[in-house]
Structure formats: C-alpha cells, structure tokens
Amino acid sequence: MADPRSYRPRPGEIPTDPGVYRFRDQHGRVIYVGKARSLRPRLSSYFQDLRALHPRTAQMVTTGASVEWTVVRNEVEALQLEYSWIKEFDPRFNVKYRDDKSYPYLAVTMGEEFPRAQVMRGRKRPGTRYFGPYTHAWAIRETMDTLLRVFPVRTCSAGVFRRAEQVGRPCLLGYIDKCSAPCVGRVDPEEHRAIAEDFCAFMAGDSARFVRDLEERMRQASADLDFETAARLRDDLGALRKALERSAVVLSDATDADVYALAEDELEVAVQVFHVRGGRIRGQRGWVSEKGAESTPEVVEHLLQQVYGAERGEDVPREVLVPMLPDGHEEVQEWLTGLRGARVGVRVPQRGDKRTLMQTVARNAEQALARHKVARSGDLTLRSQALQELQEVLELDDAPLRIESFDISHVQGSDVVGSMVVFEDGLARKGEYRRFIVRSGTGDDTAAMHEVLTRRFRHLAAAPTPGADEEGRPTKFAYPPNLVVVDGGRPQVRAAQSALAEVGVADVTVIGLAKRLEEVWNADQDYPVVLPRTSEALYLLQRVRDEAHRFANTFHRQRRSRSMTTSALDGIPGLGPARQQALLRHLGSVKAVRTASVEQLQEVPGVGPALAAVVHERLSGEQPAPAVNLSTGEVLE
CATH class of the missing domain: 3.40.1440.10 (GIY-YIG endonuclease)
Structure with missing residues (x-):
C-alpha cells in the first residue's frame, strides 16, 4: 500500500x-x-x-x-x-455501467446491398440502423411480422438468400408477399433500399406520414371502384395501426426523449431509461453498477457520458430527462448538441406527462434494484463466500451460519421499540423475527439496545440446553446466534456487549455496522474494520442491518398510529384494548357499539352483563367526542 x-x-x-x-x-x-x-x-x-x-x-x-x-x-x-x-x-x-441483461434490438443492415431486418444483440455494428432495445426478442418478431406486409423488406440470412438466387425461386415469405424477393429480381437494389428506408422511417417515429398515405390511396382506390386494391390497402392500414398500438402514447406532443431514473443504496445503483420516439416508448434499458464515492449529479454525468459517447449522432434524442441535473449540465448539453448536430436539452421534468413518465421509470429502477438484490442473495456460491469472508475478517472459529441483527426506532423518545431479525445461511428467516416494546421508555439508543439484548439473551442463558427448555422443546428464542449485528458504532456495540455479559452469555460475537462509511465495529478494537465495497461479506451485513431497520420502523409506525388515535371507548372502566378490539370486530364500528343494546353487547366474547351495562350507560347518554386521528385531524367512525 x-x-x-x-x-x-x-x-x-x-x-x-x-x-x-x-x-x-x-x-x-x-x-x-x-x-x-x-x-x-x-x-x-x-x-x-x-x-x-x-x-x-x-x-x-x-x-x-x-x-x-x-x-x-x-x-x-x-x-x-x-x-x-x-x-x-x-x-x-x-464506475462502469453494465447492462443488467443483454437486450435485443431490431436491426436493419443498411450497409448491405440488400438491407436485411433482423433481431440482433451485442455490440453495435457500423452501417446498421438499430431500433429498441426491446425487452423480449419475440416482441421484435411480432412487430416485424405485422409490418412486413406494408414494408416487405428482406429478413432471410445470407445463405438462404444465395440459395434462392441459385434456384431462381423465392422463399415462403416471397410467395405470401411479406418479402419483395430481391433474390429473384422482383425489385432492383434501389427499390429494395427505398422499402428498407421507409421501414426505418416508420420505426424511427415517422408513422403519421405512412398512415395518411395509405388512407389517401385507399380512398382513391375506392373512388375508382378498385375495391380489391382498396381492401388490400385497408388491411395494410390495419397492420400499421396494430403495430402502433403495441407502443402506447406517453407524450402527447410527439417528443423524442430519453427518460432516466436512478434507485440506489449505499453500495449499488440501478439505472433505467425509457427511449421515447414520437411520443411512444420504443425501448427500455437498465444497468446495475457498484456505487463509488460519486454524488448523484456525478453519477448522472458519467452515465450520460458512457451511454452517448458510443452512439451515433442520430441516436441522441432532442431531450434527455434526468432525475437530477449533472454538475456543469450546460457543458453536457453542448457536448450532446455537438454529437446530434442539433439542439439537445438536458433537464429535470417538473410537471405534466413527462413528470408522470419519470415516476414510472423510477418505479422500474427500484424494482430492478430489488430483483438484483434478490438474485444476488439467492446465489448459494455468493452466500457461502460472504459467510467465509465474515469468518476470516472477524476471526471466528466457524462461519456465522445464524446471524441476529437488532435495531431501535423511536421519534424523540416516544413509542420506543426494538427489532430482531434472523438470517440463517445468508437468508432471512422471517418466522424467527421478534419485536420489542422498550419498557424503560427512554430515548437513549444505547440504553434501549441494552434492554432489548438483555431480554433476548436472558431466555438463552436460563435454558438448561441452548435453544430448548427442560423437556427439550424449543424455547421462545429457539437457537443461539453465531453473530450479533447492531445498527450503530462503538457505543451501541458496547451496550450490546454489556447486556450479554450481564446475563452470562460470553461465546457470541457482537459487531456494529455504522451507516456513514459502512464501518464494522468490534467492542474490543480501537479502530473499525473497513471492508472492500465489492465484498460479499459487507453486502450481507448491509442486508441484515437494513432488514432490522425496516422491521423496527414498521413496528414503530404501527405503535405511533395507534397511540395517535383517540376513541369514545377509551376511559370506560373494565374496557381495555383487547375488549375494545373484540367489540369493534363484532359490531363493526364505534357508532354501532354506541347504538347497541345491553343484550347485543353481551353477545361479544369477554363482555359480561355488568360491563355491558357500563358501556351502554356511558355511550347512550350524552354523545361523547368522536374518534379523531390526531396526526391528520380525520374523524374516525
């Protein structure tokens, strides 16, 4: 070094x-x-x-x-x-942005004497026009099959083309008029190239011109009483409209734009782009990349640089819509304008259809990142590598096959809760998750963490056999972990270590994962361990920590929502939360409870004659204030 x-x-x-x-x-x-x-x-x-x-x-x-x-x-x-x-x-x-899969394109080989339309993947070749990318190859083939009756461009391979030339007989597509059959001289090279250029123009978004032309020719043929030609043109027009229906209009002003969105966490960033031509979505692409020290504007700048640096000028759209302007976006606009040969705008959409489309692209980016994480966590080889790395870095005797992570959630010390999540062999075991209501009610994270860890490991220390009671049945917290991960740095780790020592548990390793720099803290070390950003061990620890954070926040929101709601049933002697819920489940609402008779109230499990009389007396007299959600002011029934 x-x-x-x-x-x-x-x-x-x-x-x-x-x-x-x-x-x-x-x-x-x-x-x-x-x-x-x-x-x-x-x-x-x-x-x-x-x-x-x-x-x-x-x-x-x-x-x-x-x-x-x-x-x-x-x-x-x-x-x-x-x-x-x-x-x-x-x-x-x-940082390198790599496609999250190999996308197929509809390619037209304009560099050949007789251009050919085909499905093509991989590196782009000079002299070839590309349209897409598409999500599936079958979508390209369906589109070509629909359009070939209007634009009968060649689709056969070089070998098939040469054999047809030798025998003087076209293939099946030539017989059914889905190929102009240049192989047998039905059209010369210039006529076939004109067909290919019209096909490319339609795919590039100039569709209205061809629709108007077919409509005019159909009306003229009908006026000339040439009904056979009119019927054929009617079918051609239907084929064009069917092809157009496959790509919905998303921008009513027929804009050519590329719409980008990002979804990121501390380690990776997922990018999605929709290619809109003529107001219609013509293709979609995605990348997943490791995230370095770059800020979001820098990520956007380098993304545009890598995407358009290898493109031809005609592939650069009129507008580039991004979630955040890159640093020095005027220079990026000037660079793209030079590539395209015409003005290119780089901006963030604020309202209207473009803002709505940006939100759709953002949802796709979030789902792509989630799918990437699921695929990565489901890889047995990577999970084994992560556990092996953890064993080596933390100097454990064995790989941590069971990991438990704890987190605390509260708002300014109110409704303090804790969470415990369990990962076994690198996968979440949701049936083993536990939630804690912190009884001390303190807003001190370290004190709350100490309480949660004490309550969890007291059961383990008290069991005669780890994970089992006196009769060998699994206890509430069934098995001891190999590794405990807390959300935070050295203070949280020391609080957790103290809790384990107080209950007599000494053979469990405790570490903390601090969010700012993803540092791994150990109570016995003065300095944290910084794992490489590409480390599978760091990726596993991050997933465990983030799952504990999500689980704690979900429980906290539920508790806070219940505590912020007042009800007419509150304050009635003998009517606690469980009986309140029983009344509401049985009768449906507070209003129904208020209008119910004593006999109807007694039908509720757990409500006897005396309690039913008290509830009826309290609610049938002066109408109390309705139930109100204090956070929204909404009146609740």
Whole structure:
C-alpha cells in the first residue's frame, strides 16, 4: 500500500485550468480517470487525511503511485477527453455501467446491398440502423411480422438468400408477399433500399406520414371502384395501426426523449431509461453498477457520458430527462448538441406527462434494484463466500451460519421499540423475527439496545440446553446466534456487549455496522474494520442491518398510529384494548357499539352483563367526542 504523500504534487504545480487527470499504479497502469473544472482544488482533495475520504477513494489513492494531468480549453473538451481515456484505458476504479441483461434490438443492415431486418444483440455494428432495445426478442418478431406486409423488406440470412438466387425461386415469405424477393429480381437494389428506408422511417417515429398515405390511396382506390386494391390497402392500414398500438402514447406532443431514473443504496445503483420516439416508448434499458464515492449529479454525468459517447449522432434524442441535473449540465448539453448536430436539452421534468413518465421509470429502477438484490442473495456460491469472508475478517472459529441483527426506532423518545431479525445461511428467516416494546421508555439508543439484548439473551442463558427448555422443546428464542449485528458504532456495540455479559452469555460475537462509511465495529478494537465495497461479506451485513431497520420502523409506525388515535371507548372502566378490539370486530364500528343494546353487547366474547351495562350507560347518554386521528385531524367512525 503506497503512501499518497509520496507522490503528492505541490499545490503550486497544479494549474487552475479545466483538465483531465489520471492516477497510475506502480506498474504504470491507469487506475482512475477524472475531469475537473479547476484541477488544483480537485486534485488536492485526494491528498487529505485518509479517514476523511470515501473508502473506495482511499483505496484508489493508496493503490496509486503517480498522478498526471492534461489541461484543455473548456469543460466540453474535458468531457470528451475523459470519455476517450476511460474507453481506452478501462480504469479499474471508474464506475462502469453494465447492462443488467443483454437486450435485443431490431436491426436493419443498411450497409448491405440488400438491407436485411433482423433481431440482433451485442455490440453495435457500423452501417446498421438499430431500433429498441426491446425487452423480449419475440416482441421484435411480432412487430416485424405485422409490418412486413406494408414494408416487405428482406429478413432471410445470407445463405438462404444465395440459395434462392441459385434456384431462381423465392422463399415462403416471397410467395405470401411479406418479402419483395430481391433474390429473384422482383425489385432492383434501389427499390429494395427505398422499402428498407421507409421501414426505418416508420420505426424511427415517422408513422403519421405512412398512415395518411395509405388512407389517401385507399380512398382513391375506392373512388375508382378498385375495391380489391382498396381492401388490400385497408388491411395494410390495419397492420400499421396494430403495430402502433403495441407502443402506447406517453407524450402527447410527439417528443423524442430519453427518460432516466436512478434507485440506489449505499453500495449499488440501478439505472433505467425509457427511449421515447414520437411520443411512444420504443425501448427500455437498465444497468446495475457498484456505487463509488460519486454524488448523484456525478453519477448522472458519467452515465450520460458512457451511454452517448458510443452512439451515433442520430441516436441522441432532442431531450434527455434526468432525475437530477449533472454538475456543469450546460457543458453536457453542448457536448450532446455537438454529437446530434442539433439542439439537445438536458433537464429535470417538473410537471405534466413527462413528470408522470419519470415516476414510472423510477418505479422500474427500484424494482430492478430489488430483483438484483434478490438474485444476488439467492446465489448459494455468493452466500457461502460472504459467510467465509465474515469468518476470516472477524476471526471466528466457524462461519456465522445464524446471524441476529437488532435495531431501535423511536421519534424523540416516544413509542420506543426494538427489532430482531434472523438470517440463517445468508437468508432471512422471517418466522424467527421478534419485536420489542422498550419498557424503560427512554430515548437513549444505547440504553434501549441494552434492554432489548438483555431480554433476548436472558431466555438463552436460563435454558438448561441452548435453544430448548427442560423437556427439550424449543424455547421462545429457539437457537443461539453465531453473530450479533447492531445498527450503530462503538457505543451501541458496547451496550450490546454489556447486556450479554450481564446475563452470562460470553461465546457470541457482537459487531456494529455504522451507516456513514459502512464501518464494522468490534467492542474490543480501537479502530473499525473497513471492508472492500465489492465484498460479499459487507453486502450481507448491509442486508441484515437494513432488514432490522425496516422491521423496527414498521413496528414503530404501527405503535405511533395507534397511540395517535383517540376513541369514545377509551376511559370506560373494565374496557381495555383487547375488549375494545373484540367489540369493534363484532359490531363493526364505534357508532354501532354506541347504538347497541345491553343484550347485543353481551353477545361479544369477554363482555359480561355488568360491563355491558357500563358501556351502554356511558355511550347512550350524552354523545361523547368522536374518534379523531390526531396526526391528520380525520374523524374516525
């Protein structure tokens, strides 16, 4: 590990101009490429105290052995040079956005003498027009099958085309008029290319022109009493409209736009983009990437850089809608405008259809991140790797096959609750989850954590056999954990360790996971353990901690909602929460309880004649104040 001070340039040597910089390791390999509006403050920020840096940034500067920079005239040039260097050197510390799956495109090989329409994946080829991406290949084939009767472009492979040329007989599509059969000379290369260009124009969004043309020709044929031609044109028109119905109109102004949205956590970011052409969604793409030290504006800037840097100008839309403007978005707009050859706007939609569409894309990004996490957690190999890493890092005797995590939730010390979640073999065991109402009522997180851990492990310490009672039956907290994870740093860990020591449990390891830098704290160590951002062990700990946080917050919201609701049944002697719930379940509402007779009240389980008389007397006299939700002011029945 290198000391960054050994290669830190003197501040006076670094220019204040815009530029691009490269960090190299001891072997001369480029490990990071970045750009800056002013090189001096940006480069100086890398050579501060390592504890103040993001873990990934700290790892980068300690891996590096030298830094160099290139001054450019403006930020647009810096943006272009940064992209070129990232593509050339593929630096290991630059965030890379990789497709979460291989998307199929509808491709038309305009570079060939007889262009061919086909499904194509992988790297884009020069001389080929691409439409999409589509979610499924069958969607492309259905679209092509519908449009071939109007645009009979070639779809066969080179081998089939050559065989048809040799025998002088077209394939089936040629016989049913879904191919213009250039292989047997029905059309010459110029006529076939015109058909392919019309097909591309329709797929690019210029659909209204073809619909109007077919309608006009159909009306003219009908006026000329050529009903056979009119019927054929009617069917062609129906095929075009059917193809258009497959992509719903989302923007009524026929805008060409790419709409981006992000969903992120501490470790990863999921990106979704909808490609809208002519107001219709023509394709969708997604990426999932590791998250470095970049802020959201920087993530957006590098995303646009990687997406459009390899695109042709005609693939850049008129508008790029993003969840947050990138730093220096004017320079990004200028760069995209240069690629497209016409004005490109980069902005955040604030209202209307575009804002609604952005929310839809955001939901897709959230679901993509959730699916990615589920797939990752379901991988047995990765789970085993995570448990093995935890065993090595924490110096455990065995892999922590059972992990319990605890969290505290409250609002300014009110309705304090705790949660316990259980992961076995890296998977959640929801049947083992437990909730705690903190009896001390204190807003001190460490005191509440101490109480929760004491109550949980008192059962374990009291059992003659771990996880079983005197007769061998499983106890309330069935099995002892190999590892306890608390949400927080050293104070929370020490409170948990103290609780275990007080009840006599000494063979359970306790650690804390602090959110700010994802540091792993151990009560016996003065400094935290910082796991690599790509570590499966860190990913597992984060999932365990976040699940405990979610479970605690859910319970706290339920408690707070109940405590903020007043009812006419409150304050009646002998009518506690359980009997109140029984009355409401049996009769349906407070209003029905108020109008019920004594005999009807006695039908409720747990309500005897004396209590029924008290309830009837209290509620049938002067009408009490209605039930009110104090948080919303809503009157509840």
